[in-house]
Amino acid sequence: MGRVFKLRNVKFSAVSSGIKKEGLDLGLVYFQEPVSFLALYTTNRVKAAHIHYMKRLEEKKVRALLVNSGCANAATGKEGVKDLEKLAKIIGEQMSVSPDDVLFASTGVIGKRLPVDKIIRSFPELLKRSNSSGVEDFAKAIMTTDSYHKISTGSFKGEKNYVLIGVAKGAGMINPKFGTMLCFLFTDFPARKDKIRKAFKTAIRESFEKITVDAETSTNDTVVLFFPEGDVDQKGYEGFVRTLNSVTKELALLIVRDGEGATKVIHIKVKGARTKKEAEEVARRIARSNLVKTAFFGSDPNWGRIIAAVGDTNVRVAPHKIEIIIQGERIVSGGEEVIFDEATLKKRLETRNIDVEINLNEGKGCFDIYTTDLTYEYIKINASYRT
Template sequence: MVLIKASSMIKKMEGGTIATPAGFQVAGMHTGVKRKRNDLGMLYCDVPASAAALYTLNVIQAAPLKVTKESISKERKLQALIVNSGNANACTGKQGEQDAYTMRRAAAEQLSIPEHTVAVSSTGVIGLDMPMNKIIPNIKHLELSTDEKAAAAFNESILTTDTTTKSTCHQITIDGQTVTMAGSAKGSGMIEPNMGTMLAFLTTDANIEPEILQLALKEATDKTFNCITVDGDTSTNDMVLTMASGKAGNESLTPEHSDWEKFTGLLRHTCEDLAKMIARDGEGATKLIEVEVSGAYDDGQAVKVAKTIVGSSLVKTAVYGSDPNWGRIIAAIGRSGADVNAAKIDTSIGPFQILQNSQPLSFSETDVSRYMQNDDVKISVDLNVGNGTGKAWGCDLTYDYVRINASYRT
C-alpha cells in the first residue's frame, strides 16, 4: 500500500530529460563509428555525485565494465560518463582494456576532473577493435548542455538496433523539497536480465549516500529491469548506472527517513518506465506483453512464473498471431520451477478468464483474439497457493526478429 501511495505522488515531467535533475548536462554526436545515427555521448555532473551501478552476470564482460567498476570502487563518486555505440569493446583483450582506459582519460582531461570519477560504457558489435581514431578526437567536440536538443542527441548516441529512444523524467516532494529523477536507456535485443540489464543511466538531484543508493538501486532493478525479457540472451555489456547530485537540498535519505518509501517509489517508477520501453521495443516487436502473477507462495516465485511465461517463445508467437492458445501459458507455468498446485490455477487473457482451477472455461475465441490484436496484451495468473505477487514484461516474437539478427553485422 505504501508504494501505491508513493506512486500517486509522483509527477511526470513532460519535456523532462536526463539533464533535468539539478547539476547534470549531456551531449551526443555522430563520429562515424555508425553509418548515420549518433554514436558518442557524455553525461556530466558539476559536482561529485553519489554513484551506484549493477552489471551483467554474463561471465564474459566487456572492458568498459571493468573500468567503470574500478572508477566507482575508489570513492563511490562519479562526475561523468563517456559512452559509445556501434562497438561493444567486448572480447578485445588487453587492447580493449587499454582503449577503455584511454576513453576514460580523454573524457577526464576534457572536463578537467579526476580520471576515477569517469565511467565508461560501450554497446554494439562484439569482438571488433575499437575505432579510437574516430572516438578520441571527437570527445572534445561534445557540447554539454541541459536543453532538450542535447538530451535527444545523448539518447540517440546509446542506441543499437533500437527503433526509438527511451527516456523518462519524474518529480516528487521529499522533506518539502522537489526531487527530480530521470533516465535514458537502450535495449532491443539480447535482453534477458540478471542483476544489471542492457544500458540504463539514471540521474537524480536527491541527497543520498552511495551505499544507500546502491541498496535502493538493487531493489528497484530486481522488480523492473530484471523482470523483462526479449530473447533470453544476456549481453556482455549490460549496465545500470545511477548518479545523485544531492542538489535538491533534502536531508540525506536512508531507510529510516520518513520519506524513504517515496524515494524508492520514485526510483522504481522511473526504472519500470524504462524497462517497459525496452520490452516494447524488442527487435521486430509489435506488442508489449505484461504478465501479472498473484497467489504465489512468495514474490520471488511469482516473478519466476511471470518471467517464464513472458519469455516463452511459444507464448510470444501466439501473442504475435493473436492466438488465445492458453495451453502454452499453462505449460510455461508448469516448467517455471515455482511451487504450484496443478489443480488450482486461474488464468486470464486481458478481461477474459480462460482457466479456473486449471480447467478451461467457455469463452469466445473471436473476442479474445480481437483483444490480443491490441498493442498491449496482459496475461493474468492466480496460483491460489499464497500471497506472493509479481510482474514481468516482454514482447511478441515476429518474423522481423529473425531478419534483424540474421543480418546484424551485414
C-alpha cells in the same frame, strides 16, 4: 513522456564519430560538480570492459561519463580495458579532470575492439556541444536497434525542489537480472550510498528485472545512478524513492515496448504459487516461450502453450488446479478449458497490451513480468544485424 526536467549541473552532448555507419554514436555526460554513483551490472559471466573498469572506481566521485553505441567492447580481453585507460587519460586532460574521474559504457556488437582513434578525434566537438538541454541527443547516441530514444524525468520536493533524469536504451538481448542494457539516472538529490542503496536495488528489481524481450542476458547490462554526495534531505527522501521507482518503471516499459520487432507487450502475472521465487520461475518460463510469444503475435488465445510452459519448470504444480485468465476472461479453470467465445477473445487480443494471469492455487506467492510477442520483424532484425 510528459515534461522533461533539467539538471543545471549535468551537461549532455552527442556526436556521430563513425563507430556506427550513420547517426549519433557517442554521448557525453559532464558533471559540473563531482558526483558519487551506485551501479548494478549484468549477471552474465562474460562482462563488457566498461564493467570491469567501472568496478574499480566505485568508491570514487566522478566528473564524466562517455557512452558509445555500435561496439560493446565485450569479449575484448585485457586490451578492451586498456583502451578505456588510454581514453580516460586523453579525454580527462581535455576536460581538466583526472583519468579516474571518467566512466565509460558501451553497447553494440560483441567481440570488436573500440575504435579509439575515432573517439579521440570526435571528443573536442563532443565536449564543445555539452549543455544541460542535450539529454535527447545523448539518449539518441546510445541507441542500437532501438526505434525510439528513452527518457523519463520527474521532480520531487524536500528542503528544496529536486529532479531525477533517467535515460535508457535496449531493444534486444533484454533479460536483465541486474540492470538492463544501459540506464543512467541523474539527480541533484544529495545522498549517502549506504542510505539509498536499498531503494536503488528495489527500484531496479521492480522495473528492469521485470522485463524480457528475448530471454538473452547481455554482457553489458549496466544501471548507474549519479548523485551529489551529502546528508540525505530527509524531507525529500520519500519523494526521491517514489520518483526513482516511477522513472525506472517508465524506462523499463519503454524498453519492452520497443523490444526488437515487438507489436505487443504481454504482462504475465503468476499468482497462487507456494513462494515468490516459484512464481518468478513460472513467470519467466512463460515469458521466454517462443510458442507463447508467437501465439500472441497471431492473436491466438492458445492457452495450451501457456500451461505447457507452466509444466516445464522445476516448480511442482498441480495441473488440475491451474486457472488462466486472458484479457480479464477466465478461459481455464481446474486445469481445463472453460467455454468461452474464442472469436471475441481473439478480437480482444488484437491490441498492443495483453494481460495474462495464471493462478496456481497452491499458496500466496506472486510475480509479474512484461514480455513481447515474437514476430517476423525480430527475425529480420537479428538475421541481419551486423550486415
